[in-house]
Amino acid sequence: xxxxxxxxxxxxxxxxxxxxxxxxxxxxxxxxxxxxxxxxxxxxxxxxxxxxxxxxxxxxxxxxxxxxxxxxxxxxxxxxxxxxxxxxxxxxxxxxxxxxxxxxxxxxxxxxxxxxxxxxxxxxxxxxxxxxxxxxxxxxxxxxxxxxxxxxxxxxxxxxxxxxxxxxxxxxxxxxxxxxxxxxxxxxxxxxxxxxxxxxxxxxxxxxxxxxxxxxxxxxxxxxxxxxxxxxxxxxxxxxxxxxxxxxxxxxxxxxxxxxxxxxxxxxxxxxxxxxxxxxxxxxxxxxxxxxxxxxxxxxxxxxxxxxxxxxxxxxxxxxxxxxxxxxxxxxxxxxxxxxxxxxxxxxxxxxxxxxxxx
Numbered sequence: 001x002x003x004x005x006x007x008x009x010x011x012x013x014x015x016x017x018x019x020x021x022x023x024x025x026x027x028x029x030x031x032x033x034x035x036x037x038x039x040x041x042x043x044x045x046x047x048x049x050x051x052x053x054x055x056x057x058x059x060x061x062x063x064x065x066x067x068x069x070x071x072x073x074x075x076x077x078x079x080x081x082x083x084x085x086x087x088x089x090x091x092x093x094x095x096x097x098x099x100x101x102x103x104x105x106x107x108x109x110x111x112x113x114x115x116x117x118x119x120x121x122x123x124x125x126x127x128x129x130x131x132x133x134x135x136x137x138x139x140x141x142x143x144x145x146x147x148x149x150x151x152x153x154x155x156x157x158x159x160x161x162x163x164x165x166x167x168x169x170x171x172x173x174x175x176x177x178x179x180x181x182x183x184x185x186x187x188x189x190x191x192x193x194x195x196x197x198x199x200x201x202x203x204x205x206x207x208x209x210x211x212x213x214x215x216x217x218x219x220x221x222x223x224x225x226x227x228x229x230x231x232x233x234x235x236x237x238x239x240x241x242x243x244x245x246x247x248x249x250x251x252x253x254x255x256x257x258x259x260x261x262x263x264x265x266x267x268x269x270x271x272x273x274x275x276x277x278x279x280x281x282x283x284x285x286x287x288x289x290x291x292x293x294x295x296x297x298x299x300x301x302x303x304x305x306x307x308x309x310x311x312x313x314x315x316x317x318x319x320x321x322x323x324x325x326x327x328x329x330x331x332x333x334x335x336x337x338x339x340x341x342x343x344x345x346x347x348x349x350x351x352x353x354x355x356x357x358x359x
Contacts, residue, residue, distance in 0.1 A: 058131040064102040065125075065138035067095050067115055071356065074099025075142055076166055077159065078117035085109035099139075113137070118155060118163035119185065121145040161189035168267075169202055173354050178206050181255065182268040182347050190293040191267075193260035200256035204248055213243045228319035242317055249313050250336075254306025263293040264302045268347050283344035287337050307336035 063082060067075040080093045080101040089111075093101040106129055113125040120142035129135050155163075164185055171179040180203055191199070203209060217239040220226060229238040255266040269291060271282050290300035311332040 058108045060105045060107055061129045061133040062104050063106055063135045065136055065140060066099050068099060068139045068141055070141060070143060073170055075117050077163055078115055081114045083112045115140060117142060118160045119145060119167060157189050158192055161191050161195055164188050165195055171355050173351055175356055177208055178203055179355050181266060182270055184270045190265055196256045196259050200251050204251050213247055214240060217243050226319050226322055228321060245317055246314055250310040253309045254303050258302035258306050262302050265291045268344055271348060279348050283348040284341045286344045287341035307333040
């Protein structure tokens, strides 16, 4: 014969088996074969090599990948479940700070991944794993959920709030200016005290915050505001320190300390629906009202008292000629409330359009 193997026996065995099958099924011409060939005495070993299931005792593989949102940003804390062929394997993993997940010791064969994350629609991915293979999938992109509640199953309120805050921390006007204190989720989870402090810290240490304070100090020096600070590098440093002190005290007192103590939410809750007058009144009202951690509207004591406290503290470091005592403090608080109303109007009608990662 033209077919050959290393042993020369496998082909002979197959031909003999075929001959036996023909005899059993129909009357066919038979060829004489040696009846006592040692190679045909134990055909089972040859047959096993052809019929052994591919997954039996095969080397397990690994499956890993990355989860991102529609903008390409990584998704932290997403729950990834792998289901093996015939549901033989069911294991869960959570994406880390790099948005990645990993499963080891997975039996070869078909598998399916299901991905759930707060604020996103559930996603699935199917693939096949060869013995010993390291399969890297993705990046798997998650779309924004039309109904957020459908992806909150199995997550605690704190976990949902953490996921929503991660999205807020990526919001930047024109891709640069921090826009962390607004939520575009219809019914967001309330922040814990720890999360309120984290959001405040994220704001005050952001590089753009330093740049904005630096620019404001430069304008003040050019216009010779707070002239007692003088000019030159020393005068500029004093103006910068005073400006950053205002940002630090205002953000932490009004955005973290008092909201944590009074159980109020420091964020602006984007409305986005209804008539223009209704949205206008909503935005203005949010300068003096807020949602509590119980999700009920109430007077915004944290914002009002925070403005007063920050104004009082500023008297400790501004020049004597620019301190007018309680009168200036209350004036500054009123200005702060007016500025909040103006900012809210921008949030309601403009800023979302200028924020690429707004959800």
